[in-house]
Amino acid sequence: MALALAETAAVDSIALDVEGVSHLYERDGGALQVLDNVSLTIAPGEFVALLGPSGCGKSTLLRLAAGLETAATGKVLEDGRPITAPNPDRILVFQDATLFPWRTVRDNIATGLEARGLLGTKGYRIDEVLKLVKLEGFADFYPHQLSGGMAQRAALARALVNDPKLLLLDEPFGKLDSLTRLRMQNELLDLWKSAGFTALLVTHDVEEALLLADRVIVLSDRPASIVAEIRVDQPHPRRRDDAGLVALRSQLLEKLGISHDV
Amino acid sequence: MSAAVENTYGRAGERSLALPVATIWRNGLFAAGTWFLTAALSYGLPDVISWGATELFAIIMLAGAGIFLALSVTVHRLGGFGRTLVHYGPWFIVLGLWLAVWEVLTAKLGWLPKPFFSPPQGLLHVYLTDWDRLLICIAYTGRLWGLGFFSGILVGFAGGVALGWSKRFAYWGMPLLKLIGPVPASAWIPCTFFIFPSTFHASIFLVALASGIPVAILTAAGVSQVNRSFYDVARTLGADNRFLIFKVAIPASLPNVFVGIFMGLYYSFAVLVVAEMLGAKFGLGWYLQFNTAYSAYANVYAALIIMALICAGLVRLLFVARDRLLGWQKGIL
Numbered sequence: 001m002a003l004a005l006a007e008t009a010a011v012d013s014i015a016l017d018v019e020g021v022s023h024l025y026e027r028d029g030g031a032l033q034v035l036d037n038v039s040l041t042i043a044p045g046e047f048v049a050l051l052g053p054s055g056c057g058k059s060t061l062l063r064l065a066a067g068l069e070t071a072a073t074g075k076v077l078e079d080g081r082p083i084t085a086p087n088p089d090r091i092l093v094f095q096d097a098t099l100f101p102w103r104t105v106r107d108n109i110a111t112g113l114e115a116r117g118l119l120g121t122k123g124y125r126i127d128e129v130l131k132l133v134k135l136e137g138f139a140d141f142y143p144h145q146l147s148g149g150m151a152q153r154a155a156l157a158r159a160l161v162n163d164p165k166l167l168l169l170d171e172p173f174g175k176l177d178s179l180t181r182l183r184m185q186n187e188l189l190d191l192w193k194s195a196g197f198t199a200l201l202v203t204h205d206v207e208e209a210l211l212l213a214d215r216v217i218v219l220s221d222r223p224a225s226i227v228a229e230i231r232v233d234q235p236h237p238r239r240r241d242d243a244g245l246v247a248l249r250s251q252l253l254e255k256l257g258i259s260h261d262v
Numbered sequence: 263m264s265a266a267v268e269n270t271y272g273r274a275g276e277r278s279l280a281l282p283v284a285t286i287w288r289n290g291l292f293a294a295g296t297w298f299l300t301a302a303l304s305y306g307l308p309d310v311i312s313w314g315a316t317e318l319f320a321i322i323m324l325a326g327a328g329i330f331l332a333l334s335v336t337v338h339r340l341g342g343f344g345r346t347l348v349h350y351g352p353w354f355i356v357l358g359l360w361l362a363v364w365e366v367l368t369a370k371l372g373w374l375p376k377p378f379f380s381p382p383q384g385l386l387h388v389y390l391t392d393w394d395r396l397l398i399c400i401a402y403t404g405r406l407w408g409l410g411f412f413s414g415i416l417v418g419f420a421g422g423v424a425l426g427w428s429k430r431f432a433y434w435g436m437p438l439l440k441l442i443g444p445v446p447a448s449a450w451i452p453c454t455f456f457i458f459p460s461t462f463h464a465s466i467f468l469v470a471l472a473s474g475i476p477v478a479i480l481t482a483a484g485v486s487q488v489n490r491s492f493y494d495v496a497r498t499l500g501a502d503n504r505f506l507i508f509k510v511a512i513p514a515s516l517p518n519v520f521v522g523i524f525m526g527l528y529y530s531f532a533v534l535v536v537a538e539m540l541g542a543k544f545g546l547g548w549y550l551q552f553n554t555a556y557s558a559y560a561n562v563y564a565a566l567i568i569m570a571l572i573c574a575g576l577v578r579l580l581f582v583a584r585d586r587l588l589g590w591q592k593g594i595l
Contacts, residue, residue: 066498088500098491102513102590112499114509142590162499 013044013198014078014089014165016065021074022223023060034060036223037074047192047199049209051252052219058202061224062168065200066092078166088112090166091159095174097151099143105154106130106139112162122161129157132191149180153187160191167192169201173208185211189236206252210245211238218255228255289351290334296358297327304365304383310372315390319383323361330354380560388564395549400568402544403534406462410469410537411530415523418474422481422522426515427507432482439482443475447533451540461541468540472533473526477519484518485511517591520584527580531573 023035034057042048050058063069064076067086076083078090091112099108109126113119130136133153143151152172159167172188173181189212192199203209209216210232218228230252234244301323309316337344361382368374369381389396424431425439447468454464488511496510538547546565553561 063494066494068494068497086497086500088498090498092494092498094491094495096491098489098495100492100495100510100513102516102588111496111501111509115496115499115501115505142592144590144592158495158499 012165013196015044015080016042016166016198016200017075017077017080018061018065019075019077021061021064021071021076023057023064023069023072024223033223035071036225038219038224038226039074040217040226040229042198042200044198045196047201047212047214049201049203049213049216050219051203051206051209051216051256052224053221053256054204056219056222057224058219059170062092062170062200062202065166066090066168068092088116088162089164090168091162091164092168092170093155093159093172095171097143097148097155099146099151099154099158101143104140104142105135105146108143108154109158109161111158125161125163129161132160133157133187147180148176149184152176152184156188156191160195163195164197166198166200169199171203172201174203174205181208186237188212193236206249206256207240210248210252211240216248216252218252228252285335285338287334287337287348287351289348289355290330290337293351293354293358294327294330294334296355296362297323297330300358300362300365301327303362303370307366307370309369309381311376313369313381313384314387315383316369318390319386322386323358326358377557377559380563384560385564385567388561392561392564395544396565396568399544399546399549399565400572402542402548403538403546406465406537406542406545407469407530407534410466411473411526413466414470414472414474414530415477415526417470418477418522418526419481419519421474422478422519423485423507423512423515425478425482426485427511432486436482439475439478442471443479447472447536448539451536454540465537465540465542468533468537469530473523473530476525476529477522480518480522480525481515484515487518488514517588520580520588524577524580527573527576531569534569 018038018040021035021038022033024031024033026032038061040048050061052058060069064071065083067083067090070084083090099105100111103111106126109129110119110123113122113125127136130139133156135150135153135157138146138150138154143154146154156172169188173184176184185208188199199212201209201212213232216230216232217226218230219225220227230248232238232245232248234242238245301320304316304323305320333347337347340347365381365383368379369383421435421439425435426432450468450471451464454467455461458464458467492510492514493506496506501510534545535547535550538545539551542548546569549565550562553559553565
């Protein structure tokens with residue numbers, strides 16, 4: 001699988017810099033601050049996990065990086081250039097697969113190429129990513145005919161077909177059953193290793209963060225600010241019961257305000 | 263989808279289980295009975311006044327009874343068509359009964375008197391004697407309805423997309439639409455006479471308005487209710503506004519659009535009579551008014567039945583079109 005991808009796609013990655021970003025939403029006349037002076041630097045090809053309580057503003061950070069919104073204060077930069085608009089180089093994968101229900105799996109995956117008029121030259125990539133996410137037999141299915149895991153794989157394929165340099169993942173496996181989640185985590189890891197994109201994963205699952213990421217950043221409750229940053233040096237594939245990871249796990253839980261006994 | 267599939271197969275299963283047990287279609291036999299009853303009553307009892315076509319009506323009912331009798335043993339060999347017939351079996355029985363009651367109350371007892379009521383043979387008589395004029399009326403109405411309805415839903419759809427998509431358009435357009443929406447078609451007649459070069463154009467406008475407004479309102483609602491994350495996804499994939507409108511907003515709102523078209527279809531039929539008040543020389547609406555004025559109610563009923571059948575046929579066609587276009591919705595609805 002890794003070989004197949006290496007042959008066809010020369011994906012490079014980008015660096016993401018977040019510099020002193022604060023962000024707020026207008027709500028019922030008041031303002032809801034969701035990010036408070038967040039700064040972080042992600043190297044090209046790095047896999048970083050953002051860990052924090054639900055509703056703390058992690059997703060907002062991803063929307064800023066995707067270019068869907070602009071930060072109220074501070075800067076979000078890709079390779080030193082400010083991010084002002086969405087671009088298929090940086091693709092966001094949501095917790096819900098958000099497949100277009102009126103499009104078949106193949107047409108969903110083709111969306112990005114179609115929107116940029118690349119179907120003719122890059123159309124062959126669709127079959128490749130279908131194979132990559134093991135959906136080659138489901139190309140002509142409609143989203144309502146897919147299971148949750150298959151739908152999320154299709155959403156991943158829809159992102160990967162554009163050869164993104166930065167993949168933003170917003171709790172992508174949050175709604176899957178635990179077995180499917182484990183399998184998808186491994187698949188994501190393989191994809192990341194073979195394609196070489198920079199990955200920024202938002203999650204509230206401590207184990208998921210530890211299994212996948214090079215670096216785990218812990219965010220506080222809203223408005224989110226960075227509480228801690230932990231580097232995970234264990235080589236892949238990682239084992240859940242690895243002594244080092246277990247130690248890191250309790251360290252992270254403590255940062256999140258949860259005691260050892262849990 | 264799986265639920266839907268189970269349902270269809272489940273029902274088919276019930277039927278195929280039921281059929282071998284009773285190789286005779288009992289409802290078919292009953293239908294033959296009620297239809298024969300109507301034939302016998304029509305032919306056997308004297309009419310209070312002459313309606314014409316009484317014997318022909320009796321013959322038709324007798325033929326119907328014969329067909330049901332034949333079907334009651336052969337229906338299982340007719341495949342899908344046979345299953346449809348079996349499904350509507352109870353309706354055929356009740357139809358025969360209803361015709362019998364209608365026949366007796368009007369032609370035989372005269373409790374529902376002329377000219378306000380007409381027995382079935384009265385309508386049959388109208389079809390036999392006035393068929394050429396009715397055909398011309400159908401053609402005229404078809405032209406008026408076709409032009410009005412299709413231009414109406416086209417403009418309504420385009421306007422609805424604009425209203426749902428653009429905030430500024432909605433700011434000015436929505437209040438206008440809400441004001442215009444409830445105005446009855448007949449209230450437009452003075453304006454239309456002034457604005458349009460001919461009464462035919464004015465009539466087209468009335469039909470277009472009646473069918474376009476529900477389409478516009480529901481399309482606007484559909485477009486503005488599209489899940490925001492669909493736009494977010496499309497934008498991160500590199501979509502421009504054009505793509506967002508045509509490839510996201512419109513397909514996502516199509517289910518709503520179809521509800522609007524269904525409503526527009528019914529409104530457009532209701533407004534036909536008013537539209538054909540405007541100097542029309544032919545048309546089913548004109549035919550209704552003309553014959554009401556002469557108290558020829560049998561002709562009115564005859565034309566009403568034609569209109570109802572055409573409308574039902576168009577609704578059926580629209581359902582087929584919807585199922586084609588919205589196949590992806592299976593399992594969501």
